[in-house]
Amino acid sequence: MIPESVKKTRNPEQTRADLLAAAYGEVLECGFQAASLERILAKTSVSKGALYHHFGTKHELGLAVVEEVVGPQLAERWFEPLRRDGDPIAALTGILEEKIQSASEAIIRFGCPLNNLIQEMSPLDERFRSGLQNILDAWIKAMADALAAGQEAGKVRGDIPPQEAALFIVAAIEGCVGLGKNAQSVDAYQRCLRQLQLYVQSLAA
Amino acid sequence: MIPESVKKTRNPEQTRADLLAAAYGEVLECGFQAASLERILAKTSVSKGALYHHFGTKHELGLAVVEEVVGPQLAERWFEPLRRDGDPIAALTGILEEKIQSASEAIIRFGCPLNNLIQEMSPLDERFRSGLQNILDAWIKAMADALAAGQEAGKVRGDIPPQEAALFIVAAIEGCVGLGKNAQSVDAYQRCLRQLQLYVQSLAA
DNA sequence: TTGACAAGATACCGCTTGGTCGGTATCTTT
DNA sequence: AAAGATACCGACCAAGCGGTATCTTGTCAA
Numbered sequence: 520m521i522p523e524s525v526k527k528t529r530n531p532e533q534t535r536a537d538l539l540a541a542a543y544g545e546v547l548e549c550g551f552q553a554a555s556l557e558r559i560l561a562k563t564s565v566s567k568g569a570l571y572h573h574f575g576t577k578h579e580l581g582l583a584v585v586e587e588v589v590g591p592q593l594a595e596r597w598f599e600p601l602r603r604d605g606d607p608i609a610a611l612t613g614i615l616e617e618k619i620q621s622a623s624e625a626i627i628r629f630g631c632p633l634n635n636l637i638q639e640m641s642p643l644d645e646r647f648r649s650g651l652q653n654i655l656d657a658w659i660k661a662m663a664d665a666l667a668a669g670q671e672a673g674k675v676r677g678d679i680p681p682q683e684a685a686l687f688i689v690a691a692i693e694g695c696v697g698l699g700k701n702a703q704s705v706d707a708y709q710r711c712l713r714q715l716q717l718y719v720q721s722l723a724a
Numbered sequence: 725m726i727p728e729s730v731k732k733t734r735n736p737e738q739t740r741a742d743l744l745a746a747a748y749g750e751v752l753e754c755g756f757q758a759a760s761l762e763r764i765l766a767k768t769s770v771s772k773g774a775l776y777h778h779f780g781t782k783h784e785l786g787l788a789v790v791e792e793v794v795g796p797q798l799a800e801r802w803f804e805p806l807r808r809d810g811d812p813i814a815a816l817t818g819i820l821e822e823k824i825q826s827a828s829e830a831i832i833r834f835g836c837p838l839n840n841l842i843q844e845m846s847p848l849d850e851r852f853r854s855g856l857q858n859i860l861d862a863w864i865k866a867m868a869d870a871l872a873a874g875q876e877a878g879k880v881r882g883d884i885p886p887q888e889a890a891l892f893i894v895a896a897i898e899g900c901v902g903l904g905k906n907a908q909s910v911d912a913y914q915r916c917l918r919q920l921q922l923y924v925q926s927l928a929a
Numbered sequence: 930t931t932g933a934c935a936a937g938a939t940a941c942c943g944c945t946t947g948g949t950c951g952g953t954a955t956c957t958t959t
Numbered sequence: 960a961a962a963g964a965t966a967c968c969g970a971c972c973a974a975g976c977g978g979t980a981t982c983t984t985g986t987c988a989a
Contacts, residue, residue, distance in 0.1 A: 529955060529966060550844055553757040556947065567948085568968045577947060629847050637906040638843040639755055642834050651906055686903065686912065687896070687919035694899030698891065701842040701856055707891065714892035718923060734936060734985055761977065772978085774937045782977060 535573045537563045542580050543588045547629045550639050551581045551647075578644075585650040589632050593654060598661040606674045607665035608723045611688070615716045622705045630700035634693045659685045666722070676724050684722060691715045740778045742768045747785050748793045752834045755844050756786045756852075783849075790855040794837050798859060803866040811879045812870035813928045816893070820921045827910045835905035839898045864890045871927070881929050889927060896920050 541562040545554045556577060560567060574580040597614070604610035629635070633654060640647035662685035669675035695715060699708025746767040750759045761782060765772060779785040802819070809815035834840070838859060845852040867890035874880035900920060904913025 531966060534966080548847065550755065550757065552755065555945080557945080566968050568950090569966070571948075572966060630843060634902060635843050637902055638835060638840050641906045641908070642753065648906060648908065655903070655906060683915050683919050686916050687900070687923075690899030690903045690916050691892070691896045692899070693902055694895030694897070695892070697839060697842055697898055697902075698860070698895045701846045701853060701860060703846070703853065710888050711891050711895050714888050718892075721926065736936060739936080760975080762975080771938045773939070773982095776978075777936055 531573070534565055534569055538565060538570060538573060538580070539584060539588055543584050543632070546581065546584055547632050547635065551636065552639065554581075578646075581640075582646060582650055585636065585647065585654070589636070590654045590657075593633060593658060597658055601661045601665045604665075605668070605672060607662075607669040608674060608719060610665065611662075611719045612716055615712055615719065619709045619712050619716075622699075622708055626696060627699055627703060627705055627708060631693055631696045634697060655689070659689050662688055673724055676722055679722055688715070688719065691718070736778070739770055739774055743770060743775060743778060743785070744789060744793055748789050748837070751786065751789055752837050752840065756841065757844065759786075783851075787851060787855055790841065790852065790859070794841070795859045795862075798838060798863060802863055806866045806870045809870075810873070810877060812867075812874040813879060813924060815870065816867075816924045817921055820917055820924065824914045824917050824921075827904075827913055831901060832904055832908060832910055832913060836898055836901045839902060860894070864894050867893055878929055881927055884927055893920070893924065896923070
């Protein structure tokens with residue numbers, strides 16, 4: 520039995536996924552406002568008619584990128600690892616260490632997709648802002664929950680407020696990525712994250 | 725003797741300054757790429773001919789905004805206060821306290837002009853990037869110098885590396901502003917900066 | 930007073946943009 | 960097999976964009 524995806528001459532789900540992936544790339548490089556539908560179409564060899572069949576407007580396409588690409592990507596890379604480990608200090612240190620070691624060219628060049636969209640779109644469009652805020656809230660909550668659980672387990676200092684510390688850690692992460700991006704320097708990115716790592720370790724009981 | 729500025733029907737320096745101010749506002753709201761020359765002209769009631777007399781291209785106008793508005797503004801608000809005080813911990817705590825207390829609607833709504841331009845422009849244009857990096861370098865240097873001086877004076881822990889700590893503090897500041905901006909919440913902004921304040925105080929000898 | 934140049938005004942241009950629309954091909958249902 | 964819905968195609972459009980060319984006006988030194 521040959522899989523249907525090969526046989527079909529039409530594949531709406533794949534088309535939609537292709538558009539999302541291309542739009543994600545375009546937005547990452549140019550920002551949402553400067554993202555060109557023509558360029559997205561060229562990357563995917565999808566027609567304009569097909570695009571407007573799947574997405575009503577450029578705006579909707581952008582929101583779909585936020586919800587279906589940016590959100591899940593961060594969830595996989597941050598929320599899940601935080602949930603697994605019982606010691607949030609060790610987990611965070613590990614995640615940061617991994618980010619430091621595997622500092623990709625993409626993150627130095629284009630920064631954090633979430634942060635990029637926040638700085639560009641949050642004052643301009645309420646739906647973008649709230650979509651981005653949902654991701655941010657989930658991220659901060661995952662970290663706060665991990666810190667609180669760590670306090671229960673006696674791994675984290677009891678005097679630090681998990682919510683506030685989580686807020687600050689997320690802010691610091693975005694700050695480090697942003698600085699490394701402008702410096703176009705893996706070294707600056709690594710040194711900055713290293714200091715954050717030290718801060719995180721200072722929260723240990 | 726009536727001041728010349730009032731008598732003149734023409735005032736090229738004032739025209740240039742008006743354009744810079746309007747361009748700064750437009751870029752703060754929309755970003756550089758989406759900034760419209762027409763809107764800038766409408767704000768200033770300057771003609772297009774006059775604009776292109778003072779600035780060769782939109783690009784040049786943007787660079788001038790970076791160098792002549794964004795840079796000096798940050799220098800006044802950050803570099804100078806840091807240079808004055810002998811105790812950098814006290815100075816930084818004070819500056820942060822001031823930011824927390826006087827959290828303006830503008831910073832919550834539009835964020836940090838420097839960070840906005842970094843996230844948007846640094847991957848797209850090398851001249852923008854290096855102009856922004858000059859500001860960043862000066863900021864980090866001012867902070868590192870203050871920390872080093874504080875170590876000499878026995879006010880700052882000797883085991884912290886000034887350069888790295890300065891890098892991290894600047895990153896964290898931008899992160900806090902960015903998060904407050906997307907949350908559109910003075911409270912989140914203040915709580916985030918408050919944690920940074922605690923971090924800064926943990927550097928005291 | 931006049932000549933030269935800086936400063937400013939305005940009409941215009943080519944191009945790209947997001948979006949539309951009538952039409953066609955394919956897939957599903959009955 | 961007929962019919963209806965879904966997926967896709969590509970020419971076209973108005974609007975806004977940054978930028979240019981040509982002209983007039985104000986300023987000031989000689």
